[in-house]
Amino acid sequence: SSSHNLKNLTKYRNLQAQAASARHLSDGDARLLAHQNKAVVMILLNTSSTEVASSQLSVELAYRLATDRSPAAQQIRDQLIVLLVPSTNPDGLKRTVEWYKKYAGTPHEASPLPRLSHPYAGDEHKEDWLVLNLIESRLLAKQFYHEWFPVLVYEQHESAAQGARLQLASAALSYDTEPFDRASPAGATFIEMVMDDLGDRRIRGLSLAAGRQFETAGMASFVQHNMLCIYSQAASAQLATPVFFPRGSLSAESTPSISNPWPGGWWRMRDVIDYEMAAILAVLHTAAGRKERLIYDFCRRNMAAIRTGETEPPFAYIVPREQHDAAAARQLINILIQNGVEVQRTQTGLEAGGKGISSGDYVILLSQSYGRFVRTVFGALLNHGATSAPASAAATTFSLPLIMGVRIAAIDSPFVAELSPVKSARTTFRRLVSEKGGDYLISHSSNRSFIAMNRLLKQGKKVFWLENKITIAGKVFQPGTIYVPGNELHADKMDLLGQELSIEIVQTRHAFGGETALRIRPPKIGLHQPWTAEPDEGWTRFLLEKYEFPFETVFNVRIRKRNLKGNFDVLILTDMEPARLINGLRRKAPNAHLPKVPRSYLNGISEVGIENIREFVMKGGTLITLGRACNFAVEHLGLPVKTTLRTAGNSHAEGRNWHTILVDRSEPVAYGMPSTATAALENSPVFQPGYWSRRTGVVAYFQANSLLNNGLKQAGALAGRSAILDVPMGDGRVVLIGIRAQHRAQTLGTFKFLFNAILLGRTEAVTL
Numbered sequence: 205s206s207s208h209n210l211k212n213l214t215k216y217r218n219l220q221a222q223a224a225s226a227r228h229l230s231d232g233d234a235r236l237l238a239h240q241n242k243a244v245v246m247i248l249l250n251t252s253s254t255e256v257a258s259s260q261l262s263v264e265l266a267y268r269l270a271t272d273r274s275p276a277a278q279q280i281r282d283q284l285i286v287l288l289v290p291s292t293n294p295d296g297l298k299r300t301v302e303w304y305k306k307y308a309g310t311p312h313e314a315s316p317l318p319r320l321s322h323p324y325a326g327d328e329h330k331e332d333w334l335v336l337n338l339i340e341s342r343l344l345a346k347q348f349y350h351e352w353f354p355v356l357v358y359e360q361h362e363s364a365a366q367g368a369r370l371q372l373a374s375a376a377l378s379y380d381t382e383p384f385d386r387a388s389p390a391g392a393t394f395i396e397m398v399m400d401d402l403g404d405r406r407i408r409g410l411s412l413a414a415g416r417q418f419e420t421a422g423m424a425s426f427v428q429h430n431m432l433c434i435y436s437q438a439a440s441a442q443l444a445t446p447v448f449f450p451r452g453s454l455s456a457e458s459t460p461s462i463s464n465p466w467p468g469g470w471w472r473m474r475d476v477i478d479y480e481m482a483a484i485l486a487v488l489h490t491a492a493g494r495k496e497r498l499i500y501d502f503c504r505r506n507m508a509a510i511r512t513g514e515t516e517p518p519f520a521y522i523v524p525r526e527q528h529d530a531a532a533a534r535q536l537i538n539i540l541i542q543n544g545v546e547v548q549r550t551q552t553g554l555e556a557g558g559k560g561i562s563s564g565d566y567v568i569l570l571s572q573s574y575g576r577f578v579r580t581v582f583g584a585l586l587n588h589g590a591t592s593a594p595a596s597a598a599a600t601t602f603s604l605p606l607i608m609g610v611r612i613a614a615i616d617s618p619f620v621a622e623l624s625p626v627k628s629a630r631t632t633f634r635r636l637v638s639e640k641g642g643d644y645l646i647s648h649s650s651n652r653s654f655i656a657m658n659r660l661l662k663q664g665k666k667v668f669w670l671e672n673k674i675t676i677a678g679k680v681f682q683p684g685t686i687y688v689p690g691n692e693l694h695a696d697k698m699d700l701l702g703q704e705l706s707i708e709i710v711q712t713r714h715a716f717g718g719e720t721a722l723r724i725r726p727p728k729i730g731l732h733q734p735w736t737a738e739p740d741e742g743w744t745r746f747l748l749e750k751y752e753f754p755f756e757t758v759f760n761v762r763i764r765k766r767n768l769k770g771n772f773d774v775l776i777l778t779d780m781e782p783a784r785l786i787n788g789l790r791r792k793a794p795n796a797h798l799p800k801v802p803r804s805y806l807n808g809i810s811e812v813g814i815e816n817i818r819e820f821v822m823k824g825g826t827l828i829t830l831g832r833a834c835n836f837a838v839e840h841l842g843l844p845v846k847t848t849l850r851t852a853g854n855s856h857a858e859g860r861n862w863h864t865i866l867v868d869r870s871e872p873v874a875y876g877m878p879s880t881a882t883a884a885l886e887n888s889p890v891f892q893p894g895y896w897s898r899r900t901g902v903v904a905y906f907q908a909n910s911l912l913n914n915g916l917k918q919a920g921a922l923a924g925r926s927a928i929l930d931v932p933m934g935d936g937r938v939v940l941i942g943i944r945a946q947h948r949a950q951t952l953g954t955f956k957f958l959f960n961a962i963l964l965g966r967t968e969a970v971t972l
Contacts, residue, residue, distance in 0.1 A: 206281040224353035226506035234503035238496040246354040253296025253321030255362040257476035262290035283495040296321030314442035315799040318735040324746040328739040333422040349544030355502040363437035369409030375433045401486035409466035428577035430505035446472040506573040513570030518614035523566040537629035548623035556619035606882040609953025631706045636699035638711040646686035647708035648876030658752040661726040665692040668721040684875020727966035729755035730772040735805040740779035763813040768820035774965035779831030822934030826965035834940040844894035865904045873903045883943040891926040901930035
């Protein structure tokens with residue numbers, strides 16, 4: 205920005221905060237604020253690790269914006285405050301560059317990185333914009349929703365080398381109550397002006413695409429925060445390796461929307477940088493010329509959101525304090541606060557909209573600037589606002605309470621209550637309910653109970669699951685309640701554990717003699733990591749670390765060796781196609797134009813690995829398969845199970861779907877779960893178990909009319925089919941978790957299925 209603007213940043217940040225809040229703003233106030241303020245523009249570069257060109261232009265762009273003395277550049281500095289993020293995935297960029305340099309000048313130059321770019325998420329880090337599991341997401345959310353409140357966000361990407369040289373799209377909410385109106389006058393006019401500017405710069409091969417086509421989770425979130433979003437994709441090279449297009453290889457017939465097509469020739473990273481630089485300058489030049497309109501429209505969208513929340517149901521959402529997993533509810537509240545949402549708490553009990561609200565319940569009023577954001581993430585599957593989840597594959601979690609297993613209530617009539625603002629949902633410290641000298645019962649309803657179990661097992665303490673429901677002094681303890689003998693740990697230490705993790709622990713003198721239980725011992729866990737860089741493996745690793753499961757990463761070469769059972773009790777195969785699991789990156793036929801994968805990273809587990817996995821299970825190991833990896837187990841291990849509703853190469857699911865599943869809480873894999881849960885399906889198999897001479901545990905299954913959104917064909921055919929099975933095999937077991945139980949570390953409501961299956965891998969049936 206200009207030196208004058210930089211000296212007055214505090215003033216402009218305060219003005220921008222007023223525009224974002226929009227409380228008590230009249231139309232005249234909004235126009236005056238737009239005149240006095242500067243437009244804050246956020247530019248996000250290198251969002252995916254292989255989209256390297258934009259990161260390389262960032263320093264050149266900063267220098268140009270700071271030193272260019274042309275009238276256009278001066279107008280940008282005078283009218284805008286530009287926030288530049290050179291890379292939203294710096295770890296991924298570093299890994300990609302190191303890999304490229306290692307093989308530059310060899311047949312392996314520009315071959316795919318064999319491990320995830322981001323340590324946990326790979327390029328799926330950009331799908332973390334809502335739940336904010338990753339530190340990068342949380343840091344950027346702070347800048348977006350608490351520090352700067354940009355009116356315009358420009359997210360730059362790269363696409364496949366063929367096709368248009370540069371595609372652009374815009375997205376903005378309209379001023380009325382209709383969500384996702386891509387025909388908003390502000391958005392449509394702005395992107396057309398950007399296209400005209402690029403045309404004036406003689407940029408060839410441009411294409412204007414529908415905004416929905418390029419929507420990312422970040423872009424969806426920015427739009428729901430009332431920002432105008434621009435998204436572009438430049439044709440990529442092979443990282444820094446040029447590619448050549450003979451004349452005619454980019455025919456206008458295959459890309460009819462391209463204006464002034466690029467004729468072909470060499471396409472280098474410098475060309476990508478030039479196109480992306482031109483796009484950024486065109487966006488900034490257009491924004492500088494329409495500064496007041498951008499800010500005024502931002503105010504109007506915020507004011508419209510408040511007005512909608514004041515006049516249309518639901519008027520508020522309630523998150524009750526009492527939950528099956530209270531820690532998940534607090535995490536939900538903190539996610540909302542990190543996303544800029546105003547959250548309050550009741551001081552006294554009351555009734556609103558025919559629903560009772562208890563003292564201490566969380567209240568999210570919809571009469572706030574980000575009310576439509578809340579309406580979307582809370583209401584998409586609850587018949588308020590949209591009736592289905594967004595169709596975009598990037599709309600990862602627009603049903604947040606459901607997938608987190610948190611109970612909420614919509615208030616459909618205006619109400620008045622004594623409320624206090626919440627800055628953070630703090631942990632509720634639970635003191636040990638104690639009868640001195642008794643044994644301990646730990647509630648298994650919270651996911652945090654797994655941290656407690658893992659810590660106790662690490663200390664060598666005896667830990668059990670009670671197999672049957674018991675009642676003590678009128679309180680019911682469900683199957684799977686965690687039992688620890690009183691002599692294993694002093695009450696003071698158990699009290700501290702309960703307070704730290706905010707889990708319910710009871711010390712009781714109840715006589716447990718004769719109760720059947722499962723003795724849990726620390727399992728040796730192996731998590732398979734293929735050379736195909738599967739994000740599901742990274743997210744699973746993230747969760748195992750977070751919940752303090754000790755584990756070892758298992759590469760293909762180890763699976764191809766014998767005696768897996770000698771090293772592991774549990775082996776986890778995460779979501780991936782069976783063919784990729786077995787064959788890795790090996791191609792069926794040679795392809796001269798693609799870089800060669802280094803031999804040591806080429807193969808999968810191979811046929812030898814299949815036999816070793818079979819031997820592992822037969823000798824007593826527990827194999828856990830997630831998502832599409834279940835198809836591998838069914839097809840190659842001879843299980844008495846059929847996968848249903850599949851077509852060639854694909855599961856029954858189109859996009860991501862949300863279903864209600866019924867849970868058998870007596871099954872150990874389901875310990876601690878409620879009787880129903882919301883399951884995410886995405887390319888997910890469902891099962892039909894066969895009858896045979898051994899007992900197959902049906903852990904969870906679909907009920908009739910289980911579909912919670914409209915994206916699945918043949919949804920009725922799921923009724924009665926199984927979502928999760930516990931199948932005995934030899935002396936071991938195979939746990940088939942077809943649903944996305946730990947999808948992107950976001951589906952808290954179904955984590956227990958995976959975690960229980962892990963601990964089940966080394967249990968022994970006993971009588972206390």
